[in-house]
Amino acid sequence: MYCKIQHLPVDICQPGSHRVSPRSRGIVRKLLLAVGVLAALHSTLTQTTYAQTRTRGRYLPLDQTVPPGMAGKWAGAQRGFVPVLQAVRVDAPQGGKVSYYTSPAAESVETESSAVVALQVGSVYRLKISEMPEYPGVELFPTVELIDRLHPPAGRETEFPVPIALTDEEISLAVSGRLVTKVVYLEQPDRADPIRRTDAARSEIAHPRENLLALADEKGRPMAIVRIGGREPDAGAINSGFYGVGAPVQLLKPATRSPKVVNP
Template identity: 40%
Template sequence: MEIKGPPGSQIATAEGGDFSEPQPGALVAGMLIGAVYRLRVTNIPEQIGFEVFPTVEVIDRTYPPRGQEFRFPIPVELTQEELEMALAGQFVTRVIYLEDPDNAVPVAREGNEQAYFEVADGDNPLDVADTLGRPVAILRLGARVPGPEGPDATFLYGCPPMVKWHASQPRVMSVINDDSQASAQSKPIRDLTPTNRHSMRRSRRR
């Protein structure tokens, strides 16, 4: 997974019963299928001092070449608009799916922004995504915050494990060849945003 927020924002993950130190830039990590991961987003532009606690649920996997798992992450973008919607009390559900080229939706795309479209009222975004491709992750944002005593295990969904990628590591990992037992050479990869992964969302007031 590659999760990123607006420029300047910071993301922390639930670890060991609390949140980690917030980090700027994108969070790249390997996550378990079926687990729900609680995040903490701070330093939101134009909303300094406010925090949003979205969740990411991984519901399927991709199949990158062995040793290149961090080169082809599933992109999840926390937009300024959606973070402000959550702060205003709205609940946003975004489903990220791998697009079926035979059912491609003609959505204009600007730069590297993740393409998305709104589903109609009453439609389940997961069901709609299933008709257009293969859903792989669900992002949920709302106004829920930890209690006065801080986040508990329920709020943090038990802090499921993850494997984080760090900027000092290459995106392509060294792999031992089963036949020769030789270590494959690897170099850092920079441009990693796939173009065929789209999302749809639904928002409602609580």
């Protein structure tokens, strides 16, 4: 008896065993081919399904839980980045004082609420919000991290500040010990509501499992990260770096005219 071992199953070469008919071999080959095709299709479909994430396949290493300053630093590492000063306006609910700390030694620039200041893009600023009429004796020390800038018409920068509006709910949550993280973004023009609004208090609460920066990136262009908590400085705050590393703050004159909408 002679058989080609390299082409036949081993069992048919055993003494006393029986050959497998060519028809059975054909069935085996067809079965193996079908299983292989199914396996390939399954793996391909599986990968396609996994790729359909919320961020459309993009991996965003930054989220709202990263340490303060990290997103700004990464934004500053981009090619062509210029640490320009961006006009920012912080609005307390019913007014109050807003102080911007400019050095680790707690030197600050104090302004009224809704005053327009220029902050450096890519930096983190520690603020103090005080003398709020609705919250007597309450002082909040939020941080504002600028990660991008606007491009207003030249000479009209003060007319287009980045508005940071604090609401009563956010202040109440911060006083109760919770951390409120907001991402302010410039909405995408074709997704904006076709209603002209003069306030910037429109906000929505995201699910805690969602990446705020990714959501803001989908809806537009993230501009700033605002974190509000209830921690207050103590005697050792200066040594512990509570007030940040220091960055320039420029107090701007209020705009003499409001932004005009030019009809096409």
